[in-house]
Amino acid sequence: ELKVEQNPLFLSMQEGKNYTIYCNYSTTSDRLYWYRQDPGKSLESLFVLLSNGAVKQEGRLMASLDTKARLSTLHITAAVHDLSATYFCAVTGYGGATNKLIFGTGTLLAVQP
C-alpha cells in the first residue's frame, strides 16, 4: 500500500530564513505533486515532478525528486509572510489504472515577521 510521510508537521520560520520540507513515500510512484492550501481554501498546484533528479523552481520555492530514495523536498528560500500556508505532497501509484492521489499529512508553515 502506498503511504506518504511528510515532515515536519508544523514549521514556524522567521522572514528571511531558509528551510526544507521533506516528503517520503513507500513504493514506486509515477508522479509527485506539491500543493499549497490556504485556510478554508482549495488546493493550488505548485509543482509536478516526473523523473529522478527533477528540480523545479518558482519564486522562493524549489522542489526536487529523488526516486531512488523515494524522497522529495520543498525548499523555501528567504521566507516571506505570504508563504504562510499548509503544503502537501501527493503521489500517484505506479503504472496503475488510476491516478488517485495519496497525500502526505501536510506541513503548516507560519512565517513570522
Next chain:
Amino acid sequence: DSGVTQTPKHLITATGQRVTLRCSPRSGDLSVYWYQQSLDQGLQFLIQYYNGEERAKGNILERFSAQQFPDLHSELNLSSLELGDSALYFCASSGGAISWNEQFFGPGTRLTVL
C-alpha cells in the same frame, strides 16, 4: 479558478440526515475524483469515476455513494450522517484516468454535521 465547480459551498445538517454534493468537472475532462479532508484523517481519496464508470475506490464508507452522469457531472451522496463526517469535501477532475493526467481541484464543500 480551476474550472471545476462544486455546490453547495457550505452545508449544515443534523446527524442521521442525507446530503448530496455536486461537482461539475472542467470542460472536456472525463475523470472525476472525490476527496475528504478532515482534521483527524487528513486528505484522503474516496472514489474516482471515469466517463460514467467507477474506476477506483479508496476509504469510502458504505454510507457514502457516488455516481457520474452522462453529462459528466458527479454527485457524492452521504447518508446516515455522523458527527465525524464533518469535513471539507473536494472534487477534482482530469482529462484521463491514469497516472500522467494532472488533477484540478474544485473549491470544496464544507459539511458540518450537528
